[in-house]
Amino acid sequence: MKHTINLLVENNVGSLLRIAGMFSGRGFNIDSISVGSSEEEGLSRMTIVTHGDDEIIEQINKQLNKCINVVKVFDLTGEAFVHRELALIKVQATPTERSEIMQIAEVFRAKIIDLSPTALTVEATGTEDKINAIISMLQPFGLKEVSRTGRIALKREFQGVTV
C-alpha cells in the first residue's frame, strides 16, 4: 500500500543523505521524495511517498524515527491530508497548435509560463492523477522536457465530524 510520510528534519545535506541512504540500504522503496524549508528555521519538511506491506511500512517509520536528524515523523496515511504536486511540462508547439494546448491547460487550471516559436511550458499543480492526465493530454504534441516535484503534503487541519 502507498504511504505518504511527512518528516521534519534538520536542515542540512546530511539529513537527506542519511534518509535516502537508509531507504536504499534497507531495500525500501521511494516513489517520490521532496524537501524544502518548513515553518521553522533550521528545519526542513520532507514528504516521502513509499509503498510496502504493513511490516515494511512499520519498519520504515521506526527507522526514520531512529535517524538522529529526523525531528518528527508523521505517517499521514489513514488520516485526512492535503497533497499536491507541481509539474513543469515543456511541449513542442507550432504556432497553430498553441491555442489547442492553451485550451487543455485551461481545463486543468494550468498556466503557460514560457513561450517560444517552437515550444511552450505549462505549469500544473494538483494531485498525481491530475498531473498524469494533463501529461497524457499533452503527449501527442511531443513532450520536450518534464519536471515534477513529487508529492508534498500536510495533514488536514479540520478532520471533520464523525457522526
Place this chain on the structure above:
Amino acid sequence: MLVTSSPEVEKSATDEKMVAPQILTGAEIFLESLVREGVDTIFGYPGGALISLYDYLFKEKRLRHLLVTHEQGGTHAADGYARATGKPGVVLVTSGPGATNTVTGIATAYMDSIPMVVFTGQVPSHMIGNDAFQEADILGITRPITKHSYLATNVEELADIIHKSFHIATTGRPGPVLIDLPKDMLASKTAYFPAVEIDLRGYKPTVKGSFKQVRNAAKFLQGAKKPVVYVGGGAILSDAAAEVTEFARKLNAPVTTTLLGLGAFPETDDLSLGMLGMHGTWYANKAVDECDLLIAVGARFDDRVTGNLEKFSPHSKKMQIDIDPSCIGKNVPVDLPIVGDIKSVLEELNPVLEKCESDAWLQQIAQWKKEHPLRYSKSNDVLKPQQVIEELSKVTEGNAIIASDVGQHQMWIAQWYKFTQPRSHLSSGGLGTMGFGVPAALGAQVACPDRTVVGIVGDGGFQMTSMEIATAVRYNIPVKFIILNNGYLGMVRQWQELFFEKRYSNTHLNPSNPDFKKLAESYGAWAMQVKTLDELQDAFEKMMTITDRPVVLDVIVDQQEKVYPMIPANGSFENIMEAEE
C-alpha cells in the same frame, strides 16, 4: 541534559566564570572536550592532517594516546575497550587512508551496538571536494555504518559536536559516531565555553518501559509452564546482568544467551542453557523449540539464532524487551513488546513477578542436558581445540576476559568457556570480523589492567591484525594470545567438508603459515609452541607470571575437528547435527 563531569572539572568550570573565557585552538578544544567526557585513552595514528593536534598531545598529561600499528587495529582496540568497560572507545586517525582504514572497525562496532567515537583528520575546509592529497569523503563512506556523524567545519561548534557525539554514542542503542576534523578548523581559535547543554531534538531514546506495558508483562508471564529467557547483547550493553539473573530466578525459568549475551547470566547456574542458535547447545535449541513462553531480553532474533523463521519456537507466546523499537517484531512477531532499557524495565518488572510452575519443565531440561551434553572426543595424538578452551576456563575459573576472533575457535569459546561475568566475552557477532580478536584483547587489557585478558584466535584471523603485538610490546601490555592453529580457515573448511563434498577450495593455510613463535618473539613478545596437554598446562602456568609484555601461544590442534552441534543455515531444530559419542 547537562554533560556530566568530574568534580575537579566542575570546579575549574566555575572558576572560569569569573575570568574571561579562554581563547583556544580547535586542537585544544578537542582535548578539553575529551577530558571533560572522562576519556582516559585514545587509540590513534598520526598523519599530515593531524600533525598539529599531535603536537598538543605530546604535552597532554590528562589522557594517554596509544599508538596502534594499523588504524583497523585501533578501532577494534577501542571497541574491545568499550565492550570490556561500557565506556565509549575513542579513535583518532588522519585523513584519507587513515580514515578509510577504520571502516571495518566502525562497521564491526555498528553491528554490535558498541559505543565508539571516531575522530578523523580531514583536509582543510577550502580544499574539501578538490581531490586534495589524502582526501576521502569519510562521512559519505561511513554514513551507513555510523549511528551519526558530523563534519566540524566551524571551531565554535566543535565542543558542542563532541559532547553531542559522546551522548549519541553512549545512550539509547549505542553505536559508533564519527567526527571529521578539517585541518584549518583545528588551527583556528575561538572562545571556549566548557558547559554545554545538549539539545538534540530528533533524539530522545525511550529508557523507561511504559508503566502499563510492564504491568501487562507481569500478567502475560503468569501461567507459563515451559518458559525460556533468551538473552542478547542488549542485556550486557545495559549493564543488566544482575537484573536478568534475578528475573530468571524469580520466574524459575531457564536462560539461554546469544553469542553476544554470554556472561549476562552465570553459566555455572543450573538454570543456564548456554548458547542457542546455529552452534548452540542441543538442549538450548530443544528448549526454545518446545517452550510455551519465550522472553527475548535485548536480543534481536538474528538469523544465526532463529534459522528458518517459520519453524522457530513454534509453540511459544513471545515477549520482547528492547531499547530499539525497530528491533521489536522485525523478524518474529511479538505478543508483548516493551520498549525500554533492559535494566530499567527489569527493575520495574522484577518486584511484581510471579514464579512459574516450571518444575517439571526444569526436570525435563536437566534430563536433556544429561542425554545431549556438549561433547567432543579426546585423543592421545593431538590436542583438541575444545580441550584448550576447557583448560583455560578451569585455570582462569571463568573469570578472564576472553576476546575471540571469527571462525570455529569462536564457537568453541562460546561453548566451552564458562563465563560467569558480563563484559568478559568480546566477540564480533554481527559483522563476524576476522582480525577483531588481537586488537580487541589489547584494548580490553588496556582498559582492565588487573584482569587476565586472553585473545583466542584462529591461525587465519590472527594474521589479519597480528601486527598489533607490536603495540602491546610498545606499552608493556601483558595481554595473552592463544592461536588455535588448525592449519585451515577452519570454519570454511567445515562447511566445505559437510556441504561441498570435501572440496577444500582455498582454505588450507599450513604451507604458508609462519612460525608463530618466531614471529611473536621478533616483536618482543613471550612465545611458546604447544602440542601436548602437558605443554599446554605448563604454558598456561608460565603465561600467568608474565606481566610486562604480551604472550603468544601457538597451540597446534586437530585439523579435522568440527563445531557441533550445528543447525545448518536456514534450518530448524529438526536438522540439528550432533558430535558422535
